[in-house]
Amino acid sequence: MLLRKLRKITAFQAVLTSCLTALAVFMSLPIIFIINHAFKPQNELFLFPPRFFVQSPTFRNFESLILHASNATVPFTRYLFNSIIIAVLTLGCVILVSTMAGYVLAKYRFHFKGLIMSMITLSLMFAPETVGIPRYLIISGIGINDTYFGHILPALASPVAVFMLVGFISQIPSELLEAAKIDGASHLGIFARIVLPLSVPAVATISILTFQGVWGDVETSTLFMQEETMRTLAFYVNSLLSGLQNSVAGQNMAAAAGLLMFLPNLIIFLLFQKRVLETMVHSGIK
Amino acid sequence: MNAKARRRVERLYQGKKYGVGLLFMLPWIIGFCLFVAIPIGWSLFMTFNKVQVSVGGFKYEWIGMRNYRDAFLKDNVFPIELITYFQEMLLMVPIIVIFALLISLMLNQKFPGRFIYRALFFLPVIFATGQVLSELFLQGAGDIPFLEQYNLLPIVEEYVGAQFAGTVMDILGKAVLILWYSGVQILIFIAGFQTISPTIYEAVRIDGASPWDSFWKITLPACVPFISLNVLYTIIDLFTFPLNPVLAHVRDNMFKVDTGYGYASALAWIYFAFIFVLIALVLWLFNRSLKTRRAHS
Numbered sequence: 001m002l003l004r005k006l007r008k009i010t011a012f013q014a015v016l017t018s019c020l021t022a023l024a025v026f027m028s029l030p031i032i033f034i035i036n037h038a039f040k041p042q043n044e045l046f047l048f049p050p051r052f053f054v055q056s057p058t059f060r061n062f063e064s065l066i067l068h069a070s071n072a073t074v075p076f077t078r079y080l081f082n083s084i085i086i087a088v089l090t091l092g093c094v095i096l097v098s099t100m101a102g103y104v105l106a107k108y109r110f111h112f113k114g115l116i117m118s119m120i121t122l123s124l125m126f127a128p129e130t131v132g133i134p135r136y137l138i139i140s141g142i143g144i145n146d147t148y149f150g151h152i153l154p155a156l157a158s159p160v161a162v163f164m165l166v167g168f169i170s171q172i173p174s175e176l177l178e179a180a181k182i183d184g185a186s187h188l189g190i191f192a193r194i195v196l197p198l199s200v201p202a203v204a205t206i207s208i209l210t211f212q213g214v215w216g217d218v219e220t221s222t223l224f225m226q227e228e229t230m231r232t233l234a235f236y237v238n239s240l241l242s243g244l245q246n247s248v249a250g251q252n253m254a255a256a257a258g259l260l261m262f263l264p265n266l267i268i269f270l271l272f273q274k275r276v277l278e279t280m281v282h283s284g285i286k
Numbered sequence: 287m288n289a290k291a292r293r294r295v296e297r298l299y300q301g302k303k304y305g306v307g308l309l310f311m312l313p314w315i316i317g318f319c320l321f322v323a324i325p326i327g328w329s330l331f332m333t334f335n336k337v338q339v340s341v342g343g344f345k346y347e348w349i350g351m352r353n354y355r356d357a358f359l360k361d362n363v364f365p366i367e368l369i370t371y372f373q374e375m376l377l378m379v380p381i382i383v384i385f386a387l388l389i390s391l392m393l394n395q396k397f398p399g400r401f402i403y404r405a406l407f408f409l410p411v412i413f414a415t416g417q418v419l420s421e422l423f424l425q426g427a428g429d430i431p432f433l434e435q436y437n438l439l440p441i442v443e444e445y446v447g448a449q450f451a452g453t454v455m456d457i458l459g460k461a462v463l464i465l466w467y468s469g470v471q472i473l474i475f476i477a478g479f480q481t482i483s484p485t486i487y488e489a490v491r492i493d494g495a496s497p498w499d500s501f502w503k504i505t506l507p508a509c510v511p512f513i514s515l516n517v518l519y520t521i522i523d524l525f526t527f528p529l530n531p532v533l534a535h536v537r538d539n540m541f542k543v544d545t546g547y548g549y550a551s552a553l554a555w556i557y558f559a560f561i562f563v564l565i566a567l568v569l570w571l572f573n574r575s576l577k578t579r580r581a582h583s
Binding site for chain 1 (some may be wrong): 303304305306307308310311313314315316317320321322323324325326328329332344389392393395397398406407465466522540547558
């Protein structure tokens with residue numbers, strides 16, 4: 001059975017596959033590097049030339065990271081708790097708000113629709129650094145400094161998510177929605193019973209993108225939070241890294257922290273990846 | 287029902303539909319205005335001011351266009367960095383797009399395990415968030431050691447001239463980055479290839495065209511819209527790249543006492559304007575090539 005399958009592969013296919021395998025291995029090198037780096041003992045971290053694979057893996061780096069954190073004023077677990085709760089709440093809110101917006105932008109006609117669409121594409125191009133201080137002024141104006149709202153609300157109106165969802169939802173056949181309307185479904189019913197379940201692949205994609213944005217975001221913690229207890233894991237890791245960059249002793253903690261920040265992204269991606277690739281091919285946009 | 291009443295009912299229905307649409311949009315619109323639109327407008331306003339942080343908050347002092355003039359006349363870092371970065375980008379964009387085109391052509395062939403390869407090439411996009419990337423570059427994983435080992439610089443200098451050699455070497459050094467940044471482009475191309483119907487290829491093959499011919503005569507022309515989409519996407523992607531030196535300069539200026547936030551915003555807006563012009567140019571070129579092709583056929 002296997003032999004017959006192998007015989008079917010032509011020379012062209014063999015060359016193609018080996019080319020692609022070589023490229024794919026080359027591409028995954030950095031990922032392998034991050035993972036290996038985190039388990040290297042102190043003496044291997046400073047080897048020159050640096051090695052890709054760890055010789056004698058240890059968990060010492062993680063131990064010293066957690067020990068270092070527990071000596072600080074705010075325990076490590078507090079940052080972790082903040083990060084998780086913010087990520088979960090933001091994810092839920094972004095999904096709800098942007099599917100609602102994407103649904104009506106794709107299927108309804110109303111005033112200012114063209115304006116809204118062009119605003120979305122324009123704001124995709126704008127670098128986020130430049131709006132930091134105006135955002136700070138607005139946040140302190142509404143008085144949501146040092147609350148979880150300060151973390152969640154700025155991420156809520158995501159142009160990327162809506163941009164992608166509009167493309168995806170407009171491919172749902174209108175006849176389906178009309179049929180539901182004739183059967184007496186309300187607007188909200190159509191949205192909840194038909195549009196949401198059908199756009200699960202797109203929702204999976206924006207979940208990944210949003211999760212990454214929120215998980216790695218340090219801007220809200222640095223600008224809007226003055227209380228140390230309200231800041232996130234990303235902020236903690238970042239300040240740890242910048243404080244330790246030049247010290248020899250800190251390198252192992254930095255390596256472990258790098259893996260720690262990277263791992264949730266990997267897990268989320270593996271959970272959703274099949275659906276994501278479907279959406280990407282359908283909507284043709286990130 | 288007479289005509290008037292019918293029109294009234296119709297208007298009521300349409301109005302209701304408009305209302306529902308806006309109602310669904312409302313949460314997003316509020317969020318967008320508060321945290322995206324107003325801040326962007328505000329930063330534009332700040333570019334015409336000298337913004338100083340004082341005890342009670344921010345102090346604005348209207349200075350008109352001076353921030354913009356300073357950016358080009360007084361700042362001795364910004365114009366140089368802007369030009370170098372644009373040079374680099376003008377080389378990087380075609381390389382990324384052509385590379386993505388080649389890879390997607392390969393991935394579009396039928397071979398076992400195709401799905402796994404597609405996922406592998408897309409994987410980096412998911413990880414290529416700012417933090418992971420900058421961490422990698424800090425630790426030197428993005429460099430390619432053979433560049434220094436074989437001392438390629440003189441050879442490159444001989445071929446492209448001394449003033450471009452630095453840029454070319456930079457790009458060679460970023461080969462991994464190019465691979466990493468072409469994931470989305472590859473997917474867009476693959477999606478684009480699916481729009482070409484296989485019967486055309488069959489017809490051409492019967493007429494005696496080689497695969498080489500059918501690539502130039504059919505695949506490539508059909509892909510022009512996707513190429514333009516990819517060029518735009520790549521420009522935007524590189525433009526908001528977290529390790530970008532121009533944005534780093536903007537960030538540095540933000541909290542300097544003598545320049546301040548107003549000046550930093552002005553720099554960002556100049557940068558934005560440059561990108562906008564570039565994008566408009568690309569769009570115009572592609573539109574023109576599409577039109578001439580249509581006129582010919």
